[in-house]
Amino acid sequence: TNPRTPLASLSDDDLAGFLAEQRSAYAALQSRGLKLDLTRGKPSSAQLDLADDLLRLPSSTKDRAGVDVRNYGGLEGLAELREIFAELLSVEPSQVVAGGNSSLSMMYSTIVDFLLFGGVDSPRPWSQEETVRFICPVPGYDRHFSMLASFGIEMVTVDMHQDGPDMPAVESLVKDDPSIKGIWIVPTYANPSGAVVSQEVAARLAAMPTAAADFTIFWDNAYAFHHLTQEEAKSADILSLCAASGHPNRPIMYASTSKITYAGAGVAVLAASQANVKWYLGHLAMGSIGPDKVNHLRHVEFFRDAEGVRAHMRRHREVIAPKFAAVDEALTTGLDGLEIAQWSHPTGGYFVNLDVLDGTASRVVALAKEAGIALTPAGASYPHGRDPRDRNIRLAPTFPVLDEVRTAMAGVATCVALAAAEKLVA
Numbered sequence: 001t002n003p004r005t006p007l008a009s010l011s012d013d014d015l016a017g018f019l020a021e022q023r024s025a026y027a028a029l030q031s032r033g034l035k036l037d038l039t040r041g042k043p044s045s046a047q048l049d050l051a052d053d054l055l056r057l058p059s060s061t062k063d064r065a066g067v068d069v070r071n072y073g074g075l076e077g078l079a080e081l082r083e084i085f086a087e088l089l090s091v092e093p094s095q096v097v098a099g100g101n102s103s104l105s106m107m108y109s110t111i112v113d114f115l116l117f118g119g120v121d122s123p124r125p126w127s128q129e130e131t132v133r134f135i136c137p138v139p140g141y142d143r144h145f146s147m148l149a150s151f152g153i154e155m156v157t158v159d160m161h162q163d164g165p166d167m168p169a170v171e172s173l174v175k176d177d178p179s180i181k182g183i184w185i186v187p188t189y190a191n192p193s194g195a196v197v198s199q200e201v202a203a204r205l206a207a208m209p210t211a212a213a214d215f216t217i218f219w220d221n222a223y224a225f226h227h228l229t230q231e232e233a234k235s236a237d238i239l240s241l242c243a244a245s246g247h248p249n250r251p252i253m254y255a256s257t258s259k260i261t262y263a264g265a266g267v268a269v270l271a272a273s274q275a276n277v278k279w280y281l282g283h284l285a286m287g288s289i290g291p292d293k294v295n296h297l298r299h300v301e302f303f304r305d306a307e308g309v310r311a312h313m314r315r316h317r318e319v320i321a322p323k324f325a326a327v328d329e330a331l332t333t334g335l336d337g338l339e340i341a342q343w344s345h346p347t348g349g350y351f352v353n354l355d356v357l358d359g360t361a362s363r364v365v366a367l368a369k370e371a372g373i374a375l376t377p378a379g380a381s382y383p384h385g386r387d388p389r390d391r392n393i394r395l396a397p398t399f400p401v402l403d404e405v406r407t408a409m410a411g412v413a414t415c416v417a418l419a420a421a422e423k424l425v426a
């Protein structure tokens with residue numbers, strides 16, 4: 001069989017031959033006894049090592065203003081750290097809150113506050129609404145969806161395109177339905193598609209009329225600075241766009257250094273209008289006397305300034321860009337021309353989005369597992385883990401070493417081809 005012929009156009013005999021070839025390739029793969037893991041977007045230890053000067057910092061116990069960082073206080077976070085993030089995110093320092101080690105937990109407490117108390121523009125707490133629904137661009141980040149599910153918030157999916165969510169669909173959903181209270185947006189190098197929200201889409205999100213006065217854009221910029229090429233995407237300035245459209249409180253922005261310094265011991269930030277910041281801090285104050293300012297100061301000393309963050313991200317790029325190239329190479333070698341798979345070519349972020357033949361993603365993941373290659377469960381990038389077309393697989397190549405990425409991805413290509421051949425023969 002010619003591997004460059006689209007699989008669906010092979011004769012029955014050739015297809016049977018192709019299936020037999022893939023079965024023996026798979027048997028060979030299984031016999032290798034691999035134990036590889038491409039499941040989660042975690043930095044590798046080589047990336048974590050880049051930040052190990054943190055372990056010897058801070059060298060001082062006082063911040064710029066002379067405040068002892070070891071003591072209570074300063075709920076909004078260290079001023080100098082807020083300044084660094086303000087510059088990076090193109091917002092004002094007063095719009096930034098620097099918190100603990102997880103932006104996800106800042107998102108969680110924001111939604112809890114909406115549920116219990118309502119937001120700045122809410123007529124009542126969300127928990128007093130009959131139904132609360134969020135727009136979820138898919139494929140998207142699994143933890144966004146499981147968080148909403150845990151609150152009983154309903155999820156309405158729209159397609160995520162290369163320039164952001166399907167805007168006609170979003171605009172028609174928010175226009176008449178006051179139960180639509182929010183949307184998740186990962187604007188830069190989205191998880192998992194790698195898409196970057198364009199200026200035009202951001203402007204439409206900012207300007208669109210919404211039936212809910214407190215409709216909120218959860219702008220999760222987790223990968224804002226995580227470029228894989230020299231062409232560095234610039235995130236749209238959603239706070240200014242919304243303010244200019246008369247909706248200053250619509251967006252709440254999040255970011256963190258989880259994939260900049262340490263994934264378990266970085267710093268997370270939230271940025272929003274002054275009114276939203278006051279609202280967030282007001283509720284936070286009931287549960288905290290202040291953040292870990294020692295870690296804030298440690299990060300300030302480590303980076304020095306915004307340019308220090310950018311320079312550090314270039315060092316990450318050197319470590320992980322070859323792994324993304326290895327994913328593309330293995331998929332191209334194994335699958336190009338067969339017309340049974342499409343994959344993203346991200347210019348940043350942590351993932352490659354692989355779409356296989358409809359109805360075969362679960363089979364591919366199961367085959368890979370049997371061969372010792374752990375993949376994110378099929379459907380993980382959809383609410384409730386249900387991909388209606390059973391075709392989407394999220395690949396996370398940063399954690400394993402380069403050689404393991406090559407081996408694992410060659411194996412994945414075999415599984416994709418085998419599952420497709422099985423399906424087409426059946």
Ligand code: PLP
Binds near residue numbers: 104141220255
């Ligand atoms: N947001 C997105 C889109 C992510 O992909 C991740 C981690 O994978 C997070 C948030 C988690 O961020 P943090 O470590 O700051 O809680």
